[in-house]
Structures are given as structure tokens and as C-alpha cells.
Amino acid sequence: MKFLTPFAAAATLGALLLAGPASAADWTVDTAHSKLGFTGSQSGTAFSGQFTRWDATIDFDPANPATGHATVTIDMTSAKTGDVQKDQSLPEADWFSTKAFPKAVFEATSFKAKGGNQYDAVGTLTIRGIKKDVTLPFTLDVAGGKAHAVGKLDLVRTDYGVGQGAWSDGKMVALAVSVTVDLNATSK
Secondary structure (H helix, E strand, O other): OOOOOOHHHHHHHHOOOOOOOOOOOOOOOOHOOOOOEEEEEEOOOOEEEEEEEEEEEEEEEOHHHHHOOOEEEEEEEEOOOOOOHHHOOOOOOOOOOOOOOOEEEEEEEEEEEEEEEEEEEEEEEEOOOOEEEEEEEEEEEEOOOOEEEEEEEEEEHHHHHHOOHOOOOOOEEOOOEEEEEEEEEEEE
């Protein structure tokens, strides 16, 4: 039975979350201590997973967050749920179609401060060659040149062509998925 991973590319969004106030414009994401994950539901049962290979570049000036920029590139073949059947299905043409679309990309073209430690990363998410405008809400805590960001982006998988054919109606695998981000970074 095939199953859907809630957007690795969305995971990409998470890396952008770290572009918050700090003493430097450039950030280095600690991928070993960060997680780009996803959640969804199949046959009424919740599941989760993560992308194990991704990278991010983040440029953020705390004096001018609107000019910040970040790009997160996710290796879609790295989606893992811990369920062999799901993990084997995700790269197939009905789901991520990784032979044709090996990468997903989140590009934040600006950041918005919402007060306190809350921010939005505003940009685009591209999965399976389909590019959509998105806003990733997140919290950011910065201390001593280190940043910790946590966020969640809710998506409809079929907006990106994920889960085609018999999987497109949401009966077996829910259409709603969430990309979760828990990132740590240091200023360069």
C-alpha cells in the first residue's frame, strides 16, 4: 500500500526558520541536531517521518528582516517513516517521483517579525516541479550566536501532485499533511 510523505520540500521550509535576529547575517544550520519532518494520516492512523538529507543557506540581517533570504534543498529520496512499505512507495511516480524530481526546494524571499519570538518565512515551495507561494510560521530563540527555530507548515499534498491515481482522493491517505521543523544553527 502506497503512502504519502508530507512534503520534504516543506521540510525545506523549516531550515529557513532559523533566519531570525542574531548578531550575524549568515547562519550555519546544524543538520545533525536539526529535524525536517512530516506528519499525515493513512487509513485513519497518524504517521510521521523525516528527511535525512537536506541543506540550507540562510542570510538574515536582524536590522532588516524583510531583506532576508533562505534556500532549503531537500533530497526527496531521503524521506523515512520507519515503515518499509511506505518508504519503498514514496520515491515512486504516484508519490514523490524522485527519478523525475529528485529535489524539493523552499526559498524564503523575506521574513516578517510578528512580535516576541514569532516570525513568518515568506516564499515558495517547489515539489514535483510545482511551485506554490507559502508562508511558514515559526518561533525563534537566539542566544550567544546560536538559534533554535520550531515551526509547522500545513499543506494539501495534491496541490503538489503528491499521491496520484488511486491516491488522489484522500480516502486511504489524507490530503492534509504537515511539515515540521526543529532547527539549530550558529551565526557565521
